[in-house]
Amino acid sequence: MGNWRVLAWAGGGVHGAVYQAVPVDIERATPGALKLALIPRDPRFAREVELLSRVHHPNLPSLRDSGIWQHPGGTLHPFLVMDWVDGAPLYDWAQRHRPSSQQVLRLLAHLARALQALHAQGCLHRDVKGDNVLVRHSDSLALLTDLGSGRYPDAATLTPGTLPPGTPAYRSPEACLFELQFFRDPKAHYSAQPADDLYALGVTAYRLVTGEYPELGEPVRDEAGTWHLAGLASPAPLTLNPRVDVQLNALILRMLSLRPEQRGTAEELAEALEQAARSTNPSSLPRSLEAADMHAQAPAESSPTPSSIERAGHPARAQPWQFRLAAAAALLPLLVLGTLLWRGPLLTFQMGRARLNDGGTTGLGDKAVPTSAVAAPIPSTPGGPTEDTPPEVLPGQRRPDAKGRCARPQQTPLNGGCWIKTPLAREECDTLKGSMFKGTCYLPVPHHERQPTSHPVRNP
The missing domain is CATH 3.30.200.20 (Phosphorylase Kinase; domain 1)
Known part of the structure; x- marks a missing residue:
């Protein structure tokens, strides 16, 4: 080539x-x-x-x-x-290395400096998230990757629609309100700003130290018909994870400010992060910010209740601007399963505070492309991303009969289990305890009988 x-x-x-x-x-x-x-x-x-x-x-x-x-x-x-970057995606790296607040501050400062360099040239990234960050093994340097959704001055518009490309969970409040206000106007198109990148970095940081995505409050419309947000519905990171340093907590909340001007610039944010890292005493910190340690003792839940879905990153309250962004993840799969499965219960596997992956990208090198079933154009050596491994059968999952057939034609036999193929992105797939295989989300088909939910579930 x-x-x-x-x-x-x-x-x-x-x-x-x-x-x-x-x-x-x-x-x-x-x-x-x-x-x-x-x-x-x-x-x-x-x-x-x-x-x-x-x-x-x-x-x-x-x-x-x-x-x-x-x-x-x-x-x-x-x-x-x-x-070639010999490293790991941000969230995977954090699971292995269990970083302190000081390490997280330094990583966020690296990313803020990358955004500063982009913004100084009038460019935007527009898809800042954990899957688009690689942490190099040799020196823990964070690199912001996948600029395919980015924009530079005078660049042509490649994607139609109200909002530019990006990952819904990382959308800024102003972008969400714009879609809510103008989703019926086919000519309306939101123009992303540097503050949108900073908000996405705040979501990345929040997710990194808590294992959850921050949620926006309920929108309200004034007498003039303009939509507003009351505030951030999620608690401060320090509330969910007491191991978070107070300075890190404050800077994450700053990045998640509803008012874009309160986030400051990427340069200002980088300086604040670096200063906080210098003033934080690593010897006084707990051993890590591994939020999963706190979640491990959470009781198992018998079914995907609204509260469990909320903790997994999807608000329990239906928010108007999320009808396009989250309705498919929260409602459509359940409706599909309700029609395709027998009259048994829907998925009953533990959801809890799920450790979600970002919907969108995987792979080594620059982590720039979302996993899919498209065959590689050039013969390659085996091995690589986990999406090439067939999903494992879960406890209580329906299995094919002796002839290898599942109960209904819409169900797919795969690796000793019966599955429903869906078009869900990885983020929504993980929320419903599905498995990504060659770019397709497979949801497990349960038996008719309600199964115990205390079985351990594999990490996505």
Whole structure:
């Protein structure tokens, strides 16, 4: 592929595939992360190349090459090559390393500096989240990756709709209110600002130290018909996790401010984070911010009640602007299961305070593409993301009969269990205790009888 030789496949997605590759004409060269578009002439790749060409920073991927690869069938597929990052996604890294408040402050400062570099050039990331952050193993440096949804001055609009591309759980209050106000206007289009990136960083930080997503309060409409939010419905991080340092708690709440101007700039935020990291005494901190330690003792719940869904990241109260964003996750799968399954109960596996993954991206290298069932364009070595492993059967799940068939034609036999294939993104799939396999969400089909819910469930 151009001047690059593929060594191994590292991840696949709806829009692209990531490979580890080395230059053909350079011996003992360091590997790169080659990202290939699966959609011919995909304009997202040109946008990412442009952004990486304009902005250079230690906390952003370094662009090494770009070009066009011609498929044997004649279609043209853009590709780009970045430095290979030997690291782990942010939330996975935190589970392994159990960081202190001081370490979290430093990681957030790295990301704020990356946003500062982007914003200084008039650019936006527009999809800041844990899955788009890699923490390097060698020095715990955080890199903000996947700029395919980003924007630079005078860039053409690639996606129609009221809101720009991004992950719903990380939307700013002003973006949510805009959609609520103008969702019926086909010409209305929200213009993201630097404050939107900072709010998404606040959601990332909140999720990192609590294991939950922050929720916005109930919107109200004034006499003029304008929608407003009363405030942040979720408690402060320190309330959910007493191990959070008070300075870190305050800075997370600052990033989650309803008023964009109160978040400040990325530069101001980076300086505040760095100052807090310097003034925090690591010797006085508890051993870690592993929020799951506190959740481990929570009692099992017998069914996906509204309160359990709320704790898993979906508000129990129906909020108007979330009809498009969360209705499919909270209502449609239950309706589908109610019609496709026999008359037995719906899913009864423990939901609790779920450790959610972001809906959207997976893979090594730059973590830039969402996992999908699309076949890799180039033969690759086996191994890589967990989405290539068939889901494990859960306790109480229906199994195929002796002929390998499930009870209803809409149910799919897979790896010794019966499943419902859905179009849910990973975030919503994890919330309902489904499993992602080759980019598709599989929800387990329970037996008719209500099963005990005290069995341990696997981590998503």
